[in-house]
Every structure is written in C-alpha cells, then in structure tokens.
Amino acid sequence: MAKKSAVKVVWDRRGLAAKRGHGYVEIAIYLGPGQRKYLSFGKATLLEWQKVQKSKELRLQVEKYEKLINAMETLGEEMTIENFESHLVLNEVVEQQKEAKGMFYNGFDLTESFIDYMRENIEEEHIEENTRIRKLYMVDTVEAFGLMNTFADITAANIIAYDKFLHKGNRTDATVFSYHKRLKFYIHQAKVEERIPSNPYEQVKFKRGCYKERKPLTEAELKELRDFTLDQEKLDRVRDLFIFMAYTGLSHCDLCLFKFKPMTEKVGNLYYIDGRRLKTHTEFFTPILQPAMDVLKKYNFKLPVITNQKMNDYLHVIEERMELTKPLTCHVARHSFATLCLAHGTPIETVAKMLGHTKIETTQIYAKVLRSTLKSQSESLAAAIV
Numbered sequence: 001m002a003k004k005s006a007v008k009v010v011w012d013r014r015g016l017a018a019k020r021g022h023g024y025v026e027i028a029i030y031l032g033p034g035q036r037k038y039l040s041f042g043k044a045t046l047l048e049w050q051k052v053q054k055s056k057e058l059r060l061q062v063e064k065y066e067k068l069i070n071a072m073e074t075l076g077e078e079m080t081i082e083n084f085e086s087h088l089v090l091n092e093v094v095e096q097q098k099e100a101k102g103m104f105y106n107g108f109d110l111t112e113s114f115i116d117y118m119r120e121n122i123e124e125e126h127i128e129e130n131t132r133i134r135k136l137y138m139v140d141t142v143e144a145f146g147l148m149n150t151f152a153d154i155t156a157a158n159i160i161a162y163d164k165f166l167h168k169g170n171r172t173d174a175t176v177f178s179y180h181k182r183l184k185f186y187i188h189q190a191k192v193e194e195r196i197p198s199n200p201y202e203q204v205k206f207k208r209g210c211y212k213e214r215k216p217l218t219e220a221e222l223k224e225l226r227d228f229t230l231d232q233e234k235l236d237r238v239r240d241l242f243i244f245m246a247y248t249g250l251s252h253c254d255l256c257l258f259k260f261k262p263m264t265e266k267v268g269n270l271y272y273i274d275g276r277r278l279k280t281h282t283e284f285f286t287p288i289l290q291p292a293m294d295v296l297k298k299y300n301f302k303l304p305v306i307t308n309q310k311m312n313d314y315l316h317v318i319e320e321r322m323e324l325t326k327p328l329t330c331h332v333a334r335h336s337f338a339t340l341c342l343a344h345g346t347p348i349e350t351v352a353k354m355l356g357h358t359k360i361e362t363t364q365i366y367a368k369v370l371r372s373t374l375k376s377q378s379e380s381l382a383a384a385i386v
Contacts, residue, residue, distance in 0.1 A: 006030045007065045009058060011049045013038070021045060025052055029065055031079040039065075060107045064091070103152060108195045110152035115143050117151070117195075118186045128278055130253040138182040141166065154187055156200035163206060177208045215326040216335035219343065222246055226291060228322055235321075237304050238314040240295045244303065245333035246340075247292035249355050252308045252330040253278045260301040264288070277356040284356030338363065 008030070012023025025041040041061065044052050052058055068087045069079075077083050103110050118139045122132060142148055145165045148158050162183075166176045184201045191199040217225065226243055230236045245255055254277055264271045271288045288296070296303070308330055315328035326332070334355070341351045352363040 007062050007069065009041070009053065009062065010038075011044065011052075017046065023049070025049065025058075027058075027061060027065060029069070029084060031069070031081060031084055035079060035081050035084075037081050037084065057107065105151075105197050106194045108151070110196070111150050113149060114151050114154060114186075114190070115139060115149055117190065118142070121186060121189070130278055134178075135182050138179050141179060142183065151190065151196050154190070154196055154200060156203045159200045159204050173207060177206055180206055216332060216339045217246065217326065219340060221324070221326070222291075222336060222340070225318075225322065228318075230318065230321070235314055235318055238306070238311055239318055240298065241303060241305065241311060242315060242328065242330070242333045244292045244295045245330065246336045247289040248273060249284075249286050249334055249337035249341075251277070251279065251334055252311065255303065255330075256305045258303065260296060275356075280356065280358055282356040282358050284354060286354035 008028045010026050010028050011017075013026055013028075014024070017023035022043045022045045024043050026038045027041055029037040029039065031037070039061075041052070041058060068084065068091060072079060072083060072087060119136070122135050122139070125132070127135075142162065145162050147153060147161055159180075163176065163180070166179055167173075171179075180201075184199075187196070187199055187201060190196045222243070225239065228239070230239060241255065244250070245252070250258065250273070254275065257278060258273070258275070263273055263275050265274050266272075271293065273284070273286050273288060276283050312329050315330070319326075319328040338351055338355060341354065342348065346354075348363050349360065352360050355363065357363050
C-alpha cells in the first residue's frame with residue numbers, strides 16, 4: 001500500500017547538533033515509496049528550533065508545499081520528485097509575478113478569497129446559531145456586491161461602494177450599519193493577522209442611523225388578523241405562529257426553541273413560559289394568553305416553526321391580502337405584545353420581565369409608540385385642567 005503524501009518539519013536529521021551546536025531545519029516532502037525530498041529552512045540551535053517550530057514563516061512554507069501536493073493529487077499526476085519540482089518552479093515564477101504586481105503582503109497571497117476566509121472563521125466560532133446566521137447573511141451581501149472577493153479588494157473605495165450597494169434596497173441606515181459592524185470585525189481580524197496592510201474602516205466612517213418607527217398591531221387589528229380567512233394552509237400556519245408570538249412576546253429564535261412541557265408553569269388557570277432568551281441569555285417569564293393557547297391546542301402543543309426569512313415572506317403576503325397599512329414581520333408580533341400589555345395597564349417593569357429585556361430603557365421604546373395610551377392619558381389630563 002502506497003504511503004500517503006505528507007509534509008513534515010524535521011530538525012537535525014543528520015545528528016550534527018551535538019558536535020556543531022546547531023542542526024538544520026528541513027521540510028520533508030513525502031510523495032510516495034522512494035519519493036522523498038528535503039528542503040532546507042536554515043539552521044538553528046535547540047533553543048532556536050523551539051521558536052522556529054512556531055514561526056509564521058515556517059507555517060506558510062508548509063502550507064505552500066501542502067497545496068502543491070494537493071494540486072498534483074487533484075490533477076491525478078504521478079507523485080514523483082520530478083513532478084513536484086516542476087510544480088515548485090512554476091509556483092515560484094507565479095509568486096514572483098504576483099510580488100512584482102504587489103499581490104503579496106507579508107507572505108500572504110492577497111488574491112486568496114476573503115469571502116472564504118470569513119465563512120471559515122464563522123464556522124469555527126463558538127456563537128449562537130442565530131448570530132451565525134446573521135453573520136453569514138452579511139457574507140452573502142458582500143458576495144452579491146461582487147467587488148470585495150479577495151484580500152486585495154479590501155480598500156476604502158470598495159467599502160464606500162459596498163455601503164452604496166446596501167442602501168439600494170429597503171434597508172435602513174441602522175441595518176446597513178450592523179452589516180458594516182460585522183464586516184469590520186473580520187477585516188480587523190485580517191489586519192491583526194497581518195494578512196492585509198491596512199484596515200480601510202480606520203479611514204471610512206459611517207453613521208449608525210436610526211431604526212424605523214415601530215408600528216405594532218392594535219388589539220383590534222390583532223383580532224382582525226385572527227378572524228381573517230386564508231385559503232392556503234401555509235399562510236394559515238404562519239398567521240398562527242404570528243398570533244402565538246403576539247400573545248406571548250416571544251421572538252422568532254425563542255419561538256423555535258419553545259417546548260411546552262419543559263418550559264411552562266401553570267399558576268392558577270394561566271400557563272406561563274419560563275425561559276431564557278437565546279439572544280441575550282436573559283431569563284423571561286411571560287403568560288400564554290388565550291389566543292396563543294388556542295394556537296397550541298390547534299397543533300397539539302407542537303408548533304410548526306419555519307425560518308425567520310420564510311415566515312416574514314409569507315407574512316408580507318398576508319399583509320397584502322388584508323390590505324394592512326403596517327408591515328407584518330416576526331418582530332412586529334413581539335412589539336404588539338408589549339404595547340398590548342402596556343395598553344391594559346401592565347407595569348413597564350413587569351413587561352420588561354415578560355420580554356426578557358436587560359434594560360428598562362429598551363421596554364420604554366414600546367411605551368413611546370403606544371398612541372392609544374398617550375391619547376387616553378392626554379384626555380384625562382385635559383379633563384383635570386379646568
């Protein structure tokens with residue numbers, strides 16, 4: 001059985017260190033039976049050798065030879081020293097040409113894919129799945145942009161062009177800023193790793209912007225949505241999920257994790273969801289109001305969840321069917337629950353606990369958009385002032 005090709009680093013292969021004080025560092029290329037080649041990487045004492053093993057220069061050389069072997073295997077070439085040396089000479093010519101054109105920086109090939117670099121890093125990160133999805137969606141927008149594919153493309157001009165590309169759709173300044181924030185993280189990481197000469201975000205700044213005013217559904221609009229007849233089963237399921245969220249306050253990612261038996265507690269005649277938010281890990285304790293309980297019973301207490309993107313797409317279809325003047329999204333359901341609670345006099349501190357907010361200021365945002373409460377309070381104030 002042929003020995004598998006491999007690249008290894010060896011020190012003092014000839015046993016000369018004891019006599020001369022230093023040994024030679026070599027990269028051993030194992031191509032197959034009787035096909036072995038040693039490439040010198042200089043000499044080092046025992047102490048120096050321990051440092052050389054961890055050096056970036058040695059790692060880059062090993063990676064280069066591994067890529068050459070992979071290329072030979074992919075092409076189905078015979079694993080001989082002669083074929084390897086031919087690839088090595090060709091590779092050196094290509095590297096010299098790239099170096100002359102400024103396509104290398106600090107030993108890194110600037111023509112390599114920055115898109116792949118981001119995807120590989122995201123897959124290796126220990127992050128929540130929801131965060132991973134948002135990061136990968138940012139990478140998708142960079143790929144769709146099309147002008148920032150390699151490390152060489154990471155320039156201030158392209159960052160500005162990317163910003164304009166993002167603004168062509170219906171994204172708010174705040175949403176675009178969040179894309180820049182995620183992209184900036186990986187560009188900064190590449191700079192720290194010395195893969196690129198500079199970070200263009202140090203030259204280009206963008207305003208955070210403001211989110212669009214929240215437009216939750218009123219109690220009457222929620223009732224209309226519950227009673228509206230939908231002729232497609234998938235739209236009916238999506239409407240039911242929205243109703244469940246609107247009468248519990250769950251976000252979409254927490255909805256996907258919801259399981260009735262292990263996550264609910266009955267107090268009196270009412271069930272409560274006792275959980276922890278996926279996004280912030282904050283504990284929440286929220287009631288399952290009757291319309292939400294009706295949805296659970298309809299599906300035998302196992303909700304037919306779908307992805308956030310698909311659910312929002314179907315919600316926009318329902319929005320058009322009902323001729324609503326407000327956009328229907330998963331987040332609108334959560335907003336609607338908050339304003340519904342406030343409209344019925346639930347203390348804002350209690351609403352914050354139901355929603356799992358870490359700061360009361362976040363909950364206060366919903367109070368600002370509750371026009372019905374503002375109107376009633378204003379009328380009471382006007383009646384009191386004679």
